[in-house]
Amino acid sequence: MLFNCFFAYLDRIFFLNINIWNFSFQSFFKEYAEIFLIKVVLTHPLRTIRGFRKYRRFIRGHKYEKYVLIPDEYSFLSRIKRQRVKPLVGLGFCLKPDNSEKSSSCPSGRANHDCLYLKRGKTEQVCSSCAIHKIAAKCLDIGCKVYIMTSAQDIARDFLIPQLKSKKFPSVILLLCPYSIQAIILPLIICDVDMLLLAYESGYCRDYQQWRAADKGKKEERTEISKESWERLLDLLEKSTGVKSEFQSFRREGNIFYPK
Numbered sequence: 001m002l003f004n005c006f007f008a009y010l011d012r013i014f015f016l017n018i019n020i021w022n023f024s025f026q027s028f029f030k031e032y033a034e035i036f037l038i039k040v041v042l043t044h045p046l047r048t049i050r051g052f053r054k055y056r057r058f059i060r061g062h063k064y065e066k067y068v069l070i071p072d073e074y075s076f077l078s079r080i081k082r083q084r085v086k087p088l089v090g091l092g093f094c095l096k097p098d099n100s101e102k103s104s105s106c107p108s109g110r111a112n113h114d115c116l117y118l119k120r121g122k123t124e125q126v127c128s129s130c131a132i133h134k135i136a137a138k139c140l141d142i143g144c145k146v147y148i149m150t151s152a153q154d155i156a157r158d159f160l161i162p163q164l165k166s167k168k169f170p171s172v173i174l175l176l177c178p179y180s181i182q183a184i185i186l187p188l189i190i191c192d193v194d195m196l197l198l199a200y201e202s203g204y205c206r207d208y209q210q211w212r213a214a215d216k217g218k219k220e221e222r223t224e225i226s227k228e229s230w231e232r233l234l235d236l237l238e239k240s241t242g243v244k245s246e247f248q249s250f251r252r253e254g255n256i257f258y259p260k
């Protein structure tokens, strides 16, 4: 408790221009931190140091309650056009509808990477109220990959480490809770991923305990994004892709759905 207060204080004063002191302290010996330490930090020490410097420059005096765009919009879009790799769109499983009545819950279950629409192009009535359906339909329209995010461990395995190895995911648009946004900026920068991070407006985790429970699949509230975030998301998706694509459905590779 004393240590928690101490590290939370370091976060509040942005000590050394870092504000993930408390998150890092609480992450000691957790499986996601071990994977990141072994596969990223120890395997790529120079890249880690460069990423850490860049992170500190960004964090200095930066407020990022609702959204983060790194680098600026022009550079974000230029890299997509130059490399011809459209962004990966990551959506939290907590966006899925969940209700005591089965007919108004996600038919694919909740804390997993699955979605009936992404998998088979089918929907049930409940899908019409699901943000994942709306965003995935847009992604299909313009040819972006979709990933339903569950745990930090899976995020590291599914796209951070593949990006380090083969530059498969140079840019991402992620919908996250404000607490996760703080924690994911540094890993994304180290792995050389350009990012638009949008914070949920309601239903999100507010501290490490809630975040950790959700990381293990225990999350009752359903998250939502604001109208402003919707507009920002759609705007950047449109600008990222330019012309319309001719994709009909998704194919799954690992936990990621690719338009085909």
Ligand code: SF4
Residues within 6 Å of the ligand: 096, 097, 105, 106, 107, 108, 114, 115, 116, 117, 118, 123, 124, 126, 127, 130, 131, 132, 133
């Ligand atoms: S669109 Fe996918 S995630 Fe949403 S309710 Fe339907 S099956 Fe579940």
